[in-house]
Each structure stands twice: as C-alpha cells, then as structure tokens.
Amino acid sequence: MSDSVKEKIFKIIAEQAVLDVSDVGLDSTLEDLGIDSLGLVESIFAIEEAFDIQVPFNANNPTESEFDISSVASIVKAVEGLVSEQA
Template identity: 65%
Template sequence: MDVHDRVIAIIAEQAVLEPRDIREDQTLEELGIDSLGLVESIFAIEEAFDITVPFNANDPGASDFDISTVGSIIREVDNLVKAQAEA
C-alpha cells in the first residue's frame, strides 16, 4: 500500500467512511473529523509511516504541515516519508 492509499485509509477510519468515499479535495471538516479526530489521524499517520509530523494540536493553523485538504495531507506525508528515506 502506498502513501496515498494508507493516508486515505487512516482518514476514512477516523471519518467512519469507506476509503472510496474520500476525495482529495475534501477538508477534514467536510468529512466530519473534528479536532480530536485530527489529532488521532496525525498520531496514526506518524505510527503508520514512522515519521514525526510537525503539527501543533493547539494551533493547527500555525503549523508548517498543511492540513487544508485530504490531498494536501497526502502530499505533506509523502514529502516527510521521502525526506526520511534520504536522511
């Protein structure tokens, strides 16, 4: 399973939806994921990919990690995974 599919699966689990029902242009809010669900998603992503997400749960807007849409989260995770592989 690649980064895209794993991130979609994690978000789908938090949203209690099927992965096929998740679109990259959707926001987490549109999927019914609240702030607690966001934090749980970030933890699940960190665990799944063995990465550290630069995310401030107290102020998500101040983070360098773009959580604006599902697609942006996928891109951010993909970048972190690639950076870790190069390190």
C-alpha cells in the same frame, strides 16, 4: 503522488471519519468528512505510526507549519515530503 501513501492516508482518514475509503477524495477537507479536532489528533497519530514520521506540533496552524492539513491532497503531499526526508 505515491499511490501507497495516498491509499494509506485515505484508509486512516476513512477509519477516523467512520466512512468507506471510497468516500474520501483528494479535494475533501477533514471538516467535509466530519472529522473534529479530536479526530484530527487521532488521524495525525495514526499517520505518524503508519509512516514512522513526526508531524510538526503546529500542523493545525498553516501559517506556522509546512505540514498543511487543509485538504486530503495537502496531507498526502506533506506526508510524502516527510517520508522522502527520511530516505
């Protein structure tokens, strides 16, 4: 897991949840952090912009998307996968 990807995602999620970055953990869910559906959309847009990637439109449905948003760790892994596809 790339530290820079993880750090950027932690920062984005912390900003959306109005928390300190230290409050965000890999095992945290967005729900645990108080991020609602609007916050999720804003987080996804911020992640897309930060990494110059395109998150699948069906990311909120894990049965239809490879982009898993069930936890911070899964988001980091999914972003790393999309970033590596661009390389």
